[in-house]
Amino acid sequence: MNPESFAAGERRVSPAYVRQGCEARRAHEHLIRLLLEQGKCPEDGWDESTLELFLHELAVMDSNNFLGNCGVGEREGRVASALVARRHYRFIHGIGRSGDISAVQPKAAGSSLLNKITNSLVLNVIKLAGVHSVASCFVVPMATGMSLTLCFLTLRHKRPKAKYIIWPRIDQKSCFKSMVTAGFEPVVIENVLEGDELRTDLKAVEAKIQELGPEHILCLHSTTACFAPRVPDRLEELAVICANYDIPHVVNNAYGLQSSKCMHLIQQGARVGRIDAFVQSLDKNFMVPVGGAIIAGFNEPFIQDISKMYPGRASASPSLDVLITLLSLGCSGYRKLLKERKEMFVYLSTQLKKLAEAHNERLLQTPHNPISLAMTLKTIDGHHDKAVTQLGSMLFTRQVSGARAVPLGNVQTVSGHTFRGFMSHADNYPCAYLNAAAAIGMKMQDVDLFIKRLDKCLNIVRKEQTRASVVSGADRNKAEDADIEEMALKLDDVLGDVGQGPAL
Amino acid sequence: MNPESFAAGERRVSPAYVRQGCEARRAHEHLIRLLLEQGKCPEDGWDESTLELFLHELAVMDSNNFLGNCGVGEREGRVASALVARRHYRFIHGIGRSGDISAVQPKAAGSSLLNKITNSLVLNVIKLAGVHSVASCFVVPMATGMSLTLCFLTLRHKRPKAKYIIWPRIDQKSCFKSMVTAGFEPVVIENVLEGDELRTDLKAVEAKIQELGPEHILCLHSTTACFAPRVPDRLEELAVICANYDIPHVVNNAYGLQSSKCMHLIQQGARVGRIDAFVQSLDKNFMVPVGGAIIAGFNEPFIQDISKMYPGRASASPSLDVLITLLSLGCSGYRKLLKERKEMFVYLSTQLKKLAEAHNERLLQTPHNPISLAMTLKTIDGHHDKAVTQLGSMLFTRQVSGARAVPLGNVQTVSGHTFRGFMSHADNYPCAYLNAAAAIGMKMQDVDLFIKRLDKCLNIVRKEQTRASVVSGADRNKAEDADIEEMALKLDDVLGDVGQGPAL
Amino acid sequence: MNPESFAAGERRVSPAYVRQGCEARRAHEHLIRLLLEQGKCPEDGWDESTLELFLHELAVMDSNNFLGNCGVGEREGRVASALVARRHYRFIHGIGRSGDISAVQPKAAGSSLLNKITNSLVLNVIKLAGVHSVASCFVVPMATGMSLTLCFLTLRHKRPKAKYIIWPRIDQKSCFKSMVTAGFEPVVIENVLEGDELRTDLKAVEAKIQELGPEHILCLHSTTACFAPRVPDRLEELAVICANYDIPHVVNNAYGLQSSKCMHLIQQGARVGRIDAFVQSLDKNFMVPVGGAIIAGFNEPFIQDISKMYPGRASASPSLDVLITLLSLGCSGYRKLLKERKEMFVYLSTQLKKLAEAHNERLLQTPHNPISLAMTLKTIDGHHDKAVTQLGSMLFTRQVSGARAVPLGNVQTVSGHTFRGFMSHADNYPCAYLNAAAAIGMKMQDVDLFIKRLDKCLNIVRKEQTRASVVSGADRNKAEDADIEEMALKLDDVLGDVGQGPAL
Amino acid sequence: MNPESFAAGERRVSPAYVRQGCEARRAHEHLIRLLLEQGKCPEDGWDESTLELFLHELAVMDSNNFLGNCGVGEREGRVASALVARRHYRFIHGIGRSGDISAVQPKAAGSSLLNKITNSLVLNVIKLAGVHSVASCFVVPMATGMSLTLCFLTLRHKRPKAKYIIWPRIDQKSCFKSMVTAGFEPVVIENVLEGDELRTDLKAVEAKIQELGPEHILCLHSTTACFAPRVPDRLEELAVICANYDIPHVVNNAYGLQSSKCMHLIQQGARVGRIDAFVQSLDKNFMVPVGGAIIAGFNEPFIQDISKMYPGRASASPSLDVLITLLSLGCSGYRKLLKERKEMFVYLSTQLKKLAEAHNERLLQTPHNPISLAMTLKTIDGHHDKAVTQLGSMLFTRQVSGARAVPLGNVQTVSGHTFRGFMSHADNYPCAYLNAAAAIGMKMQDVDLFIKRLDKCLNIVRKEQTRASVVSGADRNKAEDADIEEMALKLDDVLGDVGQGPAL
Secondary structure (H helix, E strand, O other): OOHHHHHHHHHHOOHHHHHHHHHHHHHHHHHHHHHHHHOOOOOOOOOHHHHHHHHHHHHOOEHHHOOOOEEOOOOOOOOOOHHHHHHOOOOOOOEOEOOEOOOOOOOEHHHHHHHHHHHHHHHHHHHHOOOOOOOEEEEEOOOHHHHHHHHHHHHHOOOOOOOEEEEEOOOOHHHHHHHHHOOOEEEEEOOEEEOOEEEOOHHHHHHHHHHHOHHHEEEEEEEOOOOOOEOOOOHHHHHHHHHHHOOOEEEEOOOOOOOHHHHHHHHHHHHHOOOOEEEEEHHHHHOOOOOOEEEEEOOHHHHHHHHHHOOOOEOOHHHHHHHHHHHHHHHHHHHHHHHHHHHHHHHHHHHHHHHHHHOOOOEOOOOOOOOEEEEEOOOOOOOOOOHHHHHHHHHHHOOEEOOEEEOOOOEEEEOOEEEEOOOOOOOOOOOOEEEEEOOOOOOHHHHHHHHHHHHHHHHHHHHHHHHHHHHOOOOHHHHHHHHHHHHHHHHHHHHHHOOOOOOO | OOHHHHHHHHHHOOHHHHHHHHHHHHHHHHHHHHHHHHOOOOOOOOOHHHHHHHHHHHHOOEHHHOOOOEEOOOOOOOOOOHHHHHHOOOOOOOEOEOOEOOOOOOOEHHHHHHHHHHHHHHHHHHHHOOOOOOOEEEEEOOOHHHHHHHHHHHHHOOOOOOOEEEEEOOOOHHHHHHHHHOOOEEEEEOOEEEOOEEEOOHHHHHHHHHHHOHHHEEEEEEEOOOOOOEOOOOHHHHHHHHHHHOOOEEEEOOOOOOOHHHHHHHHHHHHHOOOOEEEEEHHHHHOOOOOOEEEEEOOHHHHHHHHHHOOOOEOOHHHHHHHHHHHHHHHHHHHHHHHHHHHHHHHHHHHHHHHHHHOOOOEOOOOOOOOEEEEEOOOOOOOOOOHHHHHHHHHHHOOEEOOEEEOOOOEEEEOOEEEEOOOOOOOOOOOOEEEEEOOOOOOHHHHHHHHHHHHHHHHHHHHHHHHHHHHOOOOHHHHHHHHHHHHHHHHHHHHHHOOOOOOO | OOHHHHHHHHHHOOHHHHHHHHHHHHHHHHHHHHHHHHOOOOOOOOOHHHHHHHHHHHHOOEHHHOOOOEEOOOOOOOOOOHHHHHHOOOOOOOEOEOOEOOOOOOOEHHHHHHHHHHHHHHHHHHHHOOOOOOOEEEEEOOOHHHHHHHHHHHHHOOOOOOOEEEEEOOOOHHHHHHHHHOOOEEEEEOOEEEOOEEEOOHHHHHHHHHHHOHHHEEEEEEEOOOOOOEOOOOHHHHHHHHHHHOOOEEEEOOOOOOOHHHHHHHHHHHHHOOOOEEEEEHHHHHOOOOOOEEEEEOOHHHHHHHHHHOOOOEOOHHHHHHHHHHHHHHHHHHHHHHHHHHHHHHHHHHHHHHHHHHOOOOEOOOOOOOOEEEEEOOOOOOOOOOHHHHHHHHHHHOOEEOOEEEOOOOEEEEOOEEEEOOOOOOOOOOOOEEEEEOOOOOOHHHHHHHHHHHHHHHHHHHHHHHHHHHHOOOOHHHHHHHHHHHHHHHHHHHHHHOOOOOOO | OOHHHHHHHHHHOOHHHHHHHHHHHHHHHHHHHHHHHHOOOOOOOOOHHHHHHHHHHHHOOEHHHOOOOEEOOOOOOOOOOHHHHHHOOOOOOOEOEOOEOOOOOOOEHHHHHHHHHHHHHHHHHHHHOOOOOOOEEEEEOOOHHHHHHHHHHHHHHHOOOOOEEEEEOOOOHHHHHHHHHOOOEEEEEOOEEEOOEEEOOHHHHHHHHHHHOHHHEEEEEEEOOOOOOEOOOOHHHHHHHHHHHOOOEEEEOOOOOOOHHHHHHHHHHHHHOOOOEEEEEHHHHHOOOOOOEEEEEOOHHHHHHHHHHOOOOEOOHHHHHHHHHHHHHHHHHHHHHHHHHHHHHHHHHHHHHHHHHHOOOOEOOOOOOOOEEEEEOOOOOOOOOOHHHHHHHHHHHOOEEOOEEEOOOOEEEEOOEEEEOOOOOOOOOOOOEEEEEOOOOOOHHHHHHHHHHHHHHHHHHHHHHHHHHHHOOOOHHHHHHHHHHHHHHHHHHHHHHOOOOOOO
């Protein structure tokens, strides 16, 4: 509403009240102005009404929302479904422009501003989370794996002779595939066992560099956040090696932004050695839907090179999600989530340790891993070969999600490379185990339900094993009956857990 | 966004593009300004983005949306559920103030403005619909019946001796109850049969006034829109009688706003005689959810008296609905709906006439009724007493809604008054019949499906009657089996009608 | 999705995962089933996904959402605006039927069910809140005042000779008007001063009944929640008097449902004497938008009589709001809100007491009022006559809402009745004062900001008075300049209070 | 609602009505079942209520919406902002799984089903649009350029020796960059001028293949939809060449899906020769927000290879948008859009031809281009060098979007390759020209406003040129004043065009 509208409003209702309303509006506008001027995540989260006002103001700046627009191009931001238009707050033009995902679109000043502001806020939050010297970053509407691929593709143009990527092993398919997709050959460096932990084999890394010749190596591809008993790579030492041999260094920081330890590693690596880019998931760190990542680095031109490597426009949806989320939370809200996560990690450790000991198992000692934990499954493994995976299924059907039961001896071939002991980051880890992680947004209730259900499942598996060894495979039928019965009870369990009566 | 925000935006993306966006914004603001200045329904409907911008701007003027507000009263517009807040666009304070539903609320300048603008728009549309000399109106969040009650309660204070309300009979419960609830005794004036039509018995009205004495009569309560074969009351003549005897005149114009004929009757009545208030349904005339009405009249102070009679605040929900609807449609959109309704009325008449004749029935001649039609049910009535109501049920289960099968001889007691021939507006209408109406928003598909299904149902009823008369009640079981079979086919019918394959 | 759909889904993705999803769905359905079977507010609140599933399921049962429906009536639930349809979750038919707001609609099974369930939930919550023996209640889409009117109109039919309503004075316009609108003469019983409290004059009530004759009295109209220093009426004693004289008793429990004390009074009154109906606001007690009330009582047929007195259908909007709210909160959530309110009341008392003493004022002793407090304004009153109202305005412009500055000597005429000392519930209360209330949903931040701003305002008023007395009215201009300056600082104050920097 | 819930519902309201509602529900479920069973786009579009029911049903199958779920993984679909959750209909887990974007996710049966169904519907629509023999396709949440890159990256693994991509020139940056980003060297084949049209130089293509050697060529990268006077490549002949030399063939069908001609070319190419994949934009063809593409082909395993090349999960947002859109439109709705586009193309041609002739220009004869048109700008070019680009700016500021004013002699370097005559697809096109396109969703109003504004702008440019040549550059100031004046009038123009009064 412009001054004339307010004046008209004053004539219709009391001037004093309209003026009061108008003043109150200034407070919303003030927040918006601060945001646009400073480009920083506000300390306190915005309420929905400021947020929607802001999004609405931006959206009317896009040509598809101009009242008098006429479109004679091939892409005019027309939308067939009102539901679709609304769910995107009428931002239709996406972000970027042919040839640069960070470029400004003439047809879409609002979307362009949204994109710039989001990147600015995210940069601000990366600093807050511990990487103080980050120079530049951008949100890309692809998940972590494809974003790593984009980094590798960018490096290709700088290192025409390179064929290999040095990669300390981590058993997660998409980061392996990110290298293969980019057209490079991953050189897997096995981890070394230190106590219970699997850690970077620095000597092997350096030896491999010398063997292949630095100029044939595209980059070193290291990892922070990972499942225990693997722990974050020794980033400082790796960064120094990279600096020494003049090899680029790309860090897969998938869900490490939420951990001050992971962020500290990156900050230190960049300080003492070389880190060219670090890539993190939007969804895993900011509790938004899957589909976006942040590519960040310490050298602005290089990060811009990556953004210019993205051919064409891209979805604004992940940027919009993270913008809404950060403005809603504010710095204080995000810090609170980080703090609660740390507390939950401690709580999960304690509870899982207790449970492990009650079942004659133990919690693996993995002090360098700030997010993931592992408890041995020695007692149930060995009886019959599927016991460990069966435990995984049982947890799954009991609506425990994210727990990983890792058996020994898994062999898997990914894009032509065969991994022994797949899932465990090592050819021969000493024992089968179960993973659980304390990630951002986890609640105490998650931990409690998990412990309760895991306890039940371990008891069932144990009971079955005892029975099975007694009847020595004789009447499997009964066991199966028990299985079915067990299945039937499962929903009641789940409902019972959340304080609802039985389902039937 | 204020100028500083735009300046900051220009620094982040290209100034030219931001300026273009900012200019485009002016077009939205321009529409809002025109609305606030002129208080008229825009000729062309607004698009959703202007509409939501406007609602958002209003909402931030309410104290519950002030960023710095602190509330220490008993009613602060707090909302427990975000879903609820959102569905009301954060208008929480309702409309009106203790003692006047049209009063401005200090805590809610935005809601107050919404209320004023809505009433202004609605007044504008009443004129457009044909009552050019209307002086004042307001939306009240009560349906037609209760709104009539409010009018009668207001009149009570002006006519302390009055006990009776003169009411040409119309068989619809809520308008009868509106008088009883207000504490008055309805004096029912039976209609006279002219051809097929039931029309106002003007002599009986005048005779009754003389008999009871004008000062004992609160008002005359007449009706426009009604089910055929009753037709709108002779408003002109009634208005003259009211003027002559100095009796107030309240018109129940329930769904008459959509008909230029009904509106013309009111305009003429007011011109030549006396009409104090006319009340119409929001939902029936504006295609919004049930729950609001408009009280309008030709004398502003009297309409204000009614609005001041409403004790306390009230829901803003019906006002918001009609505001959104009118701004979306614009005058042109609303006129188009009125025009299409007229065309549908002609189409329905033609189709129903054909069908009637094919079944040896006829369409009743009711030229004075512009909305509702009736077709005789002579051939199916009489065979057994429930055939007519059975036809009604059959239509209902076939998802024909709104068709009324009116049998003869219905007797019903409403609030102590016994109506013979209830539903037919007359003690002894000559024949049973079926009603169908062409109301605003009806589509050609409605008519076609109705005719098709009615045809089927009439055939089934006829076939059953033939069979029943042959077997003379002997094996009813078969008939029942047929019933069941018929029920089973019904959904397939419905799905088939709308072009979907059979359900199973 | 029906079993065939799930089977088709299993063929498209893994059967195990679809089955898991299908089982998970059962948990949502289970909650819905419990609700429908038991009609009770769930202990734990539902999450949005269950809630929306439920609303969606209900909505598809209404004929306007039938895929094959054809409508030939005058009211078919058609909606012109998609925005409007969506905000009502496609419930368009409202609640009730001509002649009974609780009746079931053939065209709208879903809306009817919504209505029944809401009333059942609300009844359940009334019990939870302390009136254990309540027999029946219903939500009516009118605010408290009009709902009281409906109760009085219903009683009229049972007491044809009655002209008067006995009403212990409470200075709130809409409850006074509720009686006048219904056509009765309110007989105002002045309160008696006991300490600081204004309490019911039981003797005067009884004397007046005897004077007028019980048969001429429609009912006694008492009040619970009110602004201090008035306190809730002596319900027990009044209920006994009503029982003795066979006079109906209607309680205005506007915002008393949130207070266990008020609810206890009603429970006790009904136990030892007579209470026919008690009426409470939806918005004030359940944090929903203005526009609904609950009419409840101990005798089911009488409550049904009231619901049958409402002529015609009505808006479902308030019912929908309270349904969403209660299902979201659950009993536990609502109890938590009640508990927090009590704590806030204690906190507000303490803080206000401190502040009062610091300013040489005192908190009035009103132990019987569980919600509202009052602090004297002796020191600022008397200097010049407008100081008290000026304080009110200053608080208003500083975005303190709900604080009432009550001067002495206000005279106001409402519907012909002149009230001396209006706003203070008494002709001559000993001093001017300021009200603040701790109502449901109040936050500690509300209290803190209020205290801070009140402190500032009192200082400003005092300073001005000092200055004014010195210059003895000489140069008023300077005072006005100060006023303006003060106004200018106000927004910065407000922004500063909420932790934002200055506005400019 | 399950049967027990319906039974409980029947006890609360009338069984007959609930049963009717329940039957009506079956009609919605029936549509859902057909969709899941057949995987085809429904002939008639669904209404919002069926659509939202479906989405809701799918969403509750994802583990983040399980009531009893406990998450102990690093990615649990938690959402911080309720706004974000809602706008994604609570689908949080994205699509795909590490290593395959089409894989099913154990944690998200609903999202997985959504993904499968969307791909199935899109395949169905590709057939409907003319490529009847398409074998497989999938939606990828990246725009066309990056999707082409993914195709090239996949081919790399099949053709280890390849370095080059043969590419008939089209002046659009992102398709050029798609090859560079994938690490290949684009070999630009200049077009040949045939009449006004720029067409594929088949001989040059074949010669280049022979020169470089087929095994060094990754693929041929051809284009359908493009700006006139370039026309779609000669796909049939190119496909035959590819088959003969055993070279893969990837078609950039950016906005060609909306044109039966482009689709026919693809169908024919695949029939007579070789097409491995064709890639099209979601937003340009389906009127959804920017950010998705469809990769389709005639050989299912190859298309699966591409989908397996995407490392990790991805955003479900583009899939959701196109699903909502197609279900809302139905086949009939989409066909209608295609038909209207063709009509608009004819209308735009006619109007632009008329205008061109009125200004002594002509419409270029480009009968092979079914979407884009070009009109010469001979008369304004040449006077001063910036006249053509100035015309472009003038149209832009007048809210004409998508018109391209193409001057002669533009030189631009993209990723190291220098293009002469950039934007015109040729080193030396004979004249400057202006492009306009009739793309899906264009309205007659777009054409009319465009013609009107273009007419005005041409007149202004001409007038200025006349004046400029007279004053021979003397007082430029006046020209600038005129510019400013002209700018000032622009918004009024725009408002005037859309039937609103002047802005001020």
